[in-house]
Amino acid sequence: MKPIQVGLLGIGTVGSGVFNVLGRNQDEICRRAGCDxxxxxxxxxxxxxxxxxxxxSVRVLGDARELIADPExxxxxxxxxxxxxxxxxxLEAIAAGKHVVTANKALLAVHGxxxxxxxxxxxxxxxxxxxxxGGIPIIKALREGLTANRIQWIAGIINGTTNFILSxxxxxxxxxxxxxxxxxxxxxxxxxxxxxxxxxxxAHKATIMSALAFGIPVQFDKAYVxxxxxLAAADIKYAEQLGYxxxxxxxxxxxxxxxxxxxxxSLVPAKRLIANVEGAMNAVVVQGDAVGATLYYGxxxxxxxxxxxxxxxxxxxxxxxxxxxxxxxxxxAFQSHTLAAAGGELPVLPMSEVVxxxxxxxxxxxxAGVLARITGILAEAGISIDAVLQREADEVGGExxxxxxxxxxxxxxxxxDMDTALARIQQLPTVLAPITRIRKEELN
Amino acid sequence: MKPIQVGLLGIGTVGSGVFNVLGRNQDEICRRAGCDxxxxxxxxxxxxxxxxxxxxSVRVLGDARELIADPExxxxxxxxxxxxxxxxxxLEAIAAGKHVVTANKALLAVHGxxxxxxxxxxxxxxxxxxxxxGGIPIIKALREGLTANRIQWIAGIINGTTNFILSxxxxxxxxxxxxxxxxxxxxxxxxxxxxxxxxxxxAHKATIMSALAFGIPVQFDKAYVxxxxxLAAADIKYAEQLGYxxxxxxxxxxxxxxxxxxxxxSLVPAKRLIANVEGAMNAVVVQGDAVGATLYYGxxxxxxxxxxxxxxxxxxxxxxxxxxxxxxxxxxAFQSHTLAAAGGELPVLPMSEVVxxxxxxxxxxxxAGVLARITGILAEAGISIDAVLQREADEVGGExxxxxxxxxxxxxxxxxDMDTALARIQQLPTVLAPITRIRKEELN
Numbered sequence: 069m070k071p072i073q074v075g076l077l078g079i080g081t082v083g084s085g086v087f088n089v090l091g092r093n094q095d096e097i098c099r100r101a102g103c104d105x106x107x108x109x110x111x112x113x114x115x116x117x118x119x120x121x122x123x124x125s126v127r128v129l130g131d132a133r134e135l136i137a138d139p140e141x142x143x144x145x146x147x148x149x150x151x152x153x154x155x156x157x158x159l160e161a162i163a164a165g166k167h168v169v170t171a172n173k174a175l176l177a178v179h180g181x182x183x184x185x186x187x188x189x190x191x192x193x194x195x196x197x198x199x200x201x202g203g204i205p206i207i208k209a210l211r212e213g214l215t216a217n218r219i220q221w222i223a224g225i226i227n228g229t230t231n232f233i234l235s236x237x238x239x240x241x242x243x244x245x246x247x248x249x250x251x252x253x254x255x256x257x258x259x260x261x262x263x264x265x266x267x268x269x270x271a272h273k274a275t276i277m278s279a280l281a282f283g284i285p286v287q288f289d290k291a292y293v294x295x296x297x298x299l300a301a302a303d304i305k306y307a308e309q310l311g312y313x314x315x316x317x318x319x320x321x322x323x324x325x326x327x328x329x330x331x332x333x334s335l336v337p338a339k340r341l342i343a344n345v346e347g348a349m350n351a352v353v354v355q356g357d358a359v360g361a362t363l364y365y366g367x368x369x370x371x372x373x374x375x376x377x378x379x380x381x382x383x384x385x386x387x388x389x390x391x392x393x394x395x396x397x398x399x400x401a402f403q404s405h406t407l408a409a410a411g412g413e414l415p416v417l418p419m420s421e422v423v424x425x426x427x428x429x430x431x432x433x434x435x436a437g438v439l440a441r442i443t444g445i446l447a448e449a450g451i452s453i454d455a456v457l458q459r460e461a462d463e464v465g466g467e468x469x470x471x472x473x474x475x476x477x478x479x480x481x482x483x484x485d486m487d488t489a490l491a492r493i494q495q496l497p498t499v500l501a502p503i504t505r506i507r508k509e510e511l512n
Numbered sequence: 513m514k515p516i517q518v519g520l521l522g523i524g525t526v527g528s529g530v531f532n533v534l535g536r537n538q539d540e541i542c543r544r545a546g547c548d549x550x551x552x553x554x555x556x557x558x559x560x561x562x563x564x565x566x567x568x569s570v571r572v573l574g575d576a577r578e579l580i581a582d583p584e585x586x587x588x589x590x591x592x593x594x595x596x597x598x599x600x601x602x603l604e605a606i607a608a609g610k611h612v613v614t615a616n617k618a619l620l621a622v623h624g625x626x627x628x629x630x631x632x633x634x635x636x637x638x639x640x641x642x643x644x645x646g647g648i649p650i651i652k653a654l655r656e657g658l659t660a661n662r663i664q665w666i667a668g669i670i671n672g673t674t675n676f677i678l679s680x681x682x683x684x685x686x687x688x689x690x691x692x693x694x695x696x697x698x699x700x701x702x703x704x705x706x707x708x709x710x711x712x713x714x715a716h717k718a719t720i721m722s723a724l725a726f727g728i729p730v731q732f733d734k735a736y737v738x739x740x741x742x743l744a745a746a747d748i749k750y751a752e753q754l755g756y757x758x759x760x761x762x763x764x765x766x767x768x769x770x771x772x773x774x775x776x777x778s779l780v781p782a783k784r785l786i787a788n789v790e791g792a793m794n795a796v797v798v799q800g801d802a803v804g805a806t807l808y809y810g811x812x813x814x815x816x817x818x819x820x821x822x823x824x825x826x827x828x829x830x831x832x833x834x835x836x837x838x839x840x841x842x843x844x845a846f847q848s849h850t851l852a853a854a855g856g857e858l859p860v861l862p863m864s865e866v867v868x869x870x871x872x873x874x875x876x877x878x879x880a881g882v883l884a885r886i887t888g889i890l891a892e893a894g895i896s897i898d899a900v901l902q903r904e905a906d907e908v909g910g911e912x913x914x915x916x917x918x919x920x921x922x923x924x925x926x927x928x929d930m931d932t933a934l935a936r937i938q939q940l941p942t943v944l945a946p947i948t949r950i951r952k953e954e955l956n
Contacts, residue, residue: 089802093662099727099850100659100842197657203803205657212656213641213649215544216823218537283543341785341809358533359647359810359820365785366806376803379660391839395832398544406543 071104072386075135075166077157078147079110079118082171082198085375086145087122097379101386105379111135136161143385145378146170155179162186162194169381171198171374177272180279180286181410184399191393195381200273201226201350203373204366205380210280210354211401217356219281221321223334223511226273228348228368229264230296230316232256234304234333235346238313243301256348266295267316267331274318277352278329282322282414283402287329290416294332303429303504306475307335310455312427313343317509326415328422335427335477335508342511353511361511420484425454425508428476430493431501434461438498439474449489451481471500477508515548516830519579519610521601522591523556526615526642528565529819530589541823545830549823555579580605587829589822590614599623606630606638613825615642615818621716624723624730625854628843635837639825644717645670645794647817648810649824654724654798655845661800663725665765667778667955670717672792672812673708674740674760676700678748678777679790682757687745700792710739711760711775718762721796722773726766726858727846731773734860738776747873747948750919751779754901756871757787761953770859772866779871779921779952786955797955805955864928869898869952872920874937875945878905882942883918893933895925915944921952 076083087107090097098104109127111134112118118128129135136144136157144161146168148154154175159182161168168187170176176183176199187194197207201224210219225231229251236247248265251257263269271293279286296316307314312335321328336343341363345351350368355361367373388396398404408414432438443453457475465471478486486505494503520527531551534541542548553571555578556562562572573579580588580601588605590612592598598619603626605612612631614620620627620643631638641651645668654663669675673695680691692709695701707713715737723730740760751758756779765772780787785807789795794812799805811817832840842848852858876882887897901919909915922930930949938947 085802089660093660093801096662096727096846097659099846102838102842102847203800204806205653208652208657209649212828213652213824214820215541215827216533216537216820218540283540341788344785344788356647356820357537358529358816358823360817362648362808362810364806364808367804372802373804376658376660376800379802380657383659384656387841388839391835394546395835395839397831398546402540402543403546 069103071106072142072382072389073106073108073140074143074145074382075108075138075141076110076145076147077132077135079112079121080147081371082374082378083110083147084121085371086378089372089375089379097383101383103386105382105386108141109135109138132157133160136164136166141166142389143167143169143382146172149174151175151178158183159186162190162192165190165192167193167385169195169378171196171378173199173269173272173276177275177286177288180276184404187399188404193385193396194399195384197381198374198377200276201352201364202366202368202370203376204350204352204364204368205377206277206352206364207280209364210277211397214354214356214359214362215401217358219322220355220357221319222277222281222352222354223342223509224274224277224318224352225315225342225345225350226318226352226368227264227270227316228350229257229261230270231345232348233265234296234314234316237299237301238304238308241301241305244297244299265297267293270316270318271331274320274329274331277318278320278327280401281320282327283406284327284408284414285410287410287416290329292330292332292419296333299333300504303427303506306429306457307427310457310475310477311338312336312508313338314506315343319509323417323423325421326417329416330419330422333506335506336511340511420482420487422483423480424483425480425510426478426486427506427508428478429504430474430499431471432474433498433500434470434472435498441496441498442474442476442493445489445492446478449485451485451489452479453477454479513547515550516586516826516833517550517552517584518587518589518826519552519582519585520554520589520591521576521579523554523562523565524591525815526818526822527554527591529815530822531566533816533819533823541827545827547830549826549830552585553579553582576601577604580608580610585610586833587611587613587826590616593618595619595622602627603630606634606636609634609636611637611639611829613639613822615640615822617643617713617716617720621719621730621732624720628848631843632848637829637840638843639828641825642818642821644720645796645808646810646812646814647820648794648796648808648812649821650721650796650808651724653808654721655841658798658800658803658806659845661802663766664799664801665763666721666725666796666798667786667953668718668721668762668796669759669786669789669794670762670796670812671708671714671760672794673701673705674714675789676792677709678740678758678760681743681745682748682752685745685749688741688743709741711737714760714762715775718764718773718775721762722764722771724845725764726771727850728771728852728858729854731854731860734773736774736776736863740777743777744948747871747950750873750901751871754899754919754921755782756780756952757782758950759787763953767861767867769865770861773860774863774866777950779950780955784955864926864931866927867924868927869924869954870922870930871950871952872922873948874918874943875915876918877942877944878914878916879942885940885942886918886920886937889933889936890922893929895929895933896923897921898923
């Protein structure tokens, strides 16, 4: 069979991984795909660096549009990132009749509806295994492996930077700021780590998984996003004493009223496999009604792990190349015309409607009746308590201290009710500092 | 689109799961597949039981051949098991131009080459996601998700019965025989558990994964198979003291000389995620050169988890139905004509050529020089030692005992060299009982 001709837009970390792996494993990939997959051209603003990576055998262009316009190119791989020029180039590639492979989660989470529609109109494929959890084939699992199931929820560690930071905070008992600097020095966090540490990157990925799982459009604007910058070492320690680890989870859950879509630090029982995913690794748990829980684990970022996913998409395209559009797997798992309308029967719920359980930590005056007043307010709000941990004042504040920490684990409750109760508790004169509230997911 | 008409051969545990899940999730599955998937007929020797499961809406036949001959049936799902009548019926279904879905690992591991060839000749699909690790989409991961990679090794807990038994042995400190009876009472082990506890079932699954990973034919007859019946509670305890868990692993590994394919109890470092897979759960680690290690975890057996995999295959077929054979994913991941010849450049290696590390336990006389003689023999064979644990005689044999246990962990060595060294050590007059030898896999 005729080789598939691939054009790369951008040849940084991931692009060079794609180039290297395709070169190294050429024979084996061809035996799987049924034809050669060839990088025919690369477009990058830094043509000298691009040339130094691909050598003389591949055309190097400074202009992405020249690559897209090339009639020889079958597939355009977008590795630029972001929602600016990347969006325009992806739409132009589709308009030119090219299949598109992208690792760009921001682009799909925000502009996916527009892009998938354009691809459907033009009869081309948009593939994006690399957009979620790097080399772990989680998109394929959701789209093809678990199609028998009514998916109930997904919870994932889908940002390696934050999982590395949380692992280090727990291991070494250090606070967030200290570990962030270490992570930056080691290359696990970027110079501007905002998208990672504020949970935005994880929310992009959770948004994409939510669409695949539930047959709804991508709706990043409805996602609740909370990062790890406010986490204190003390909370990680208390959680551990209660049998939990704290992880930044991307969660999406089906409820009769709609879909929960949220990213925030979460307590997870330490005995769950996902609680033991450490360092920069990723893992996703999918709960289906037939299969139960399945878990997918691996490297969520990096040059060759991400390239592994990009090339898997290229092999899928090579295997299907020439088949008509009717015989393709729909990009969001459900046939496009059956996607629920955004905000229709399966709306993404506001955070106040989310139901979950909580870890609360209050710095209080060490005097009689404080705990009773706090638990009384929770009871009046219909919030039931799972466990209470009260520290000795001396342990918390040193000898002679008149302050202590009260830690409370609750059972499931509506977040809106918790907000109201917390506001009341915060007003108590014996509560001496802002209350820490971390959500808790049992994942069972 | 026209519905896909499915015929079930056999409606026991898995068949009724397929019927129930297809019924319950009909709408969602249709939205994914692009057409309805309908069970049109069921063939089972026990027609009364079949009728009680499927009700009046589905045809019930006592004769499998009548179902296969029905021109309305598009896909035959074989859920009979074994290599006897199941083989004949699968070949007849293929000859009749039906696509086949099967959960029958024994059939594919032993007769896969014949079956895949027949399907290729006839232009039909043989799908078998349910044959390995139940509801975990590991076949799809190997065949489509990891196609970029030169796969280096796979290690899996792929038999739930034995993992349940090993988990219980460790938790409760009980010996194999006691826990087996408990497992049988709980329904985790069959009345005749031979295939599970002797490692045969795991070897069938490892054989299939080996073919998918390395582009070789299925070669069950070359697999090394050792079960868990000889495991003593003492070894599980000693392994734990050394930082390891004992798991029954199905392992297949690429070496320059050929392919290792083996099932046996293995020490695994306790900190590895797979070492923490407990009870009847399954998990598979795949090491690829680009992606690194990925892990897949879930229920490996049971009615609906297995049905989840069968239905995923049906959805794949529905999505591809009508596409010509050139646009299908090859059953063993590699295009059929590119499979290596059995015994050719990538032979499955004999066990004596396998390279791994070992846990050895010897019951010895508690006198000076014993350990030196044993380690001397290992050194002469070029086998280097990683760790030694020598118990106090009193702890092992009670007060005044003159016997003790020596436990040795080795580094990697050729199994043939270990065999020779062990035979020499066994001859020592101070070695008082047969030496226990368990292989050890670092999985890093």
